[in-house]
Amino acid sequence: MSEQDREAASVGRASRRYADQALSQHRAASVGENGGDNGNEQPGSAAGGGRHHSSDAQEFRIDLERIRFSSYFARLSDVTQVIPRSGVGPVMHNRLTHSLKVSAVARVIASNLAELEARHRAFVKGERTEDDAAGATIARLGGCDTIVVQAAGHAHDLGHPPFGHLGERVLDQVARGRLGLPEGFEGNAQSFRILTQLDTLGRDFPGLNLTAAVRAATLKYPWTRTEWIGISLSDLPVAERPRGVGYDVAGGAEKFSAYALDVAEMEQARSAYPNIGRGEQTLECAVMDLADDIAYAVHDLDDFTRAGVLQQAAVAGELRAWLAATDEMEAANLSELGTRWRAPGHSLEALWRRLLLKDDWIADRDAFSAAVERVNRDLAESLLAAPYDGGIESERAVSGFTRKWIEHLRTAIVVEDQPHVRSGHVRLNQQAWHEVKVLKFVHTHFVLDRPELGQDQRGRARIVEGLTLGFEDWLSDPVDAARAPRRLVEWVDEATEAGFELRRSRPELLSGDTSDAGLVRQGRARAILDYVSSFSDQQAVATYRALSGGISDD
Secondary structure: OOHHHHHHHHHHHOOEOOOOOOOEOOEOOOOOOOOOOOOOOOOOOOOOOHHHHHHHHHHHHHHHHHHHHOHHHHHHHHOEOOOOOOOOOOOOOEHHHHHHHHHHHHHHHHHHHHHHHHHHHHHHOOOOOOOOHHHHHHHHOOOOOHHHHHHHHHHOOOOOOOOHHHHHHHHHHHHHHOOOOOOOOOHHHHHHHHHHHHOOOOOOOOOOOOEHHHHHHOOOOOOOOHHHOOOOOOOOOHHHOOOOOOOEOOOEOOOOOOOHHHHHHHHHHHOOOOOOOOOOOOHHHHHHHHHHHHHHHHOHHHHHHHOOOOOHHHHHHHHHHHHHOHHHHHHOOHHHHHHOOOOOOHHHHHHHHHHHHHOOOOOOHHHHHHHHHHHHHHHHHHHOOOOOOOOHHHHHHHHHHHHHHHHHHHOOEEEOOOOOOOOOOEEEOHHHHHHHHHHHHHHHHHHHOOHHHHHHHHHHHHHHHHHHHHHHHHHOOOOOHHHOOHHHHHHHHHHHHHHHHHHHHOHHHOOOOOOHHHHHHHHHHHHHHHHHHOOOHHHHHHHHHHHOOOOOOO
């Protein structure tokens, strides 16, 4: 990239969707003043380097503060992370604490990458005798700013509805099955919609008016759901599809980062990155995504250990059984693994088969075995060897485990100029990649799949479904619709108008019934999803109680 192109890319990264000159608590009187997180930027961290660095850093700090001041960010303190709070016992992670930890891990990774870019820029200027290949890649792809990745870490879970992933699945099912909205609901797309449309600065434009860099850094899955409708596995096998797309030919992508109504925003943000390929994450997005994986894989084990959810005998039994009979497990057929999944070691072998099917570009049996050994040693035989009792030694054991693993994973980073389609420009090395997969397996197998959670989860699913259908019924009532919550009514009007505008300007983006009546129904459905997903867990419970005729606690 020429110097002129780098300058243009830098301006594009720091650009906002709308003119934003008014002073506020987020903007210093002078662009040259420092504010926000002083000292977070690193040499060479701005995309274009040179004269734009100071102003870029200021603009990115403004974005970070805007997200922190958002009511959507505050509500994450009462949104379930993995397992809900019981009201007694140890404090559990919620979406807010998780987001803060993702932001912290992402900042450290980005700082290391920014240093590599600085080495490359020093070589270009003749200040170093050796170039840094990774730094050159980082510079070519648009840079990696520490403040941008912090902002993305803060923002990445804004779209999670009440009760976390459970609520996300229910909203998607109800939207597609009952409300006539083929795009359904997806937490990542909802986060982007909040940043660009739903949240407000009290100005005459929608959204938080963030820079292109921060908006692009939240696009973990930079496509729409409908882009993948009709693409069969025979056309494109699982191993050749981007991570998150899935293989639902009729329904489209499983994960996606923008609804059709918000495609223009996604395209505008990504236009600041001419060297990032179609379907690829920006470097800063890849760092945020990686930090999210690390925080989920490691930090949430704090909760499970303190809550007594993870039992040493069960975890060790599964890991040791697989290690002791790895050759026998490898010879087992898939049907045997399916029918004997409760037998120790068999579920872990099933995980290995799925990894090999989807990610044969990196999956390696020896690396997987080494990962199982390490997790068994550090988790099953060390952290879980003594029951957590709330004492100082127990706390030291949990904190020590977390610190050790975070340090290990955040330094196991690879930068790639031409990544595999299921990977990104920034990823974990082969061994660490397998270790995170095994840690996530512990989450799923010993926590999320526990039968005793089923009753509570069904109850929470009923709340989310009841809220969604309850508001649909209210808005469909010709007598009482006008008394629905004002924000919901206004969002219905805005979403419906946006749908008609999209039919006029880019009809190819629409799906489902695009008649006048169909677009009215879709606009109402989208607004209901926007409204219900904006509740915290407790707001959802209280609103459902009121909407279904219950008596409040007040």
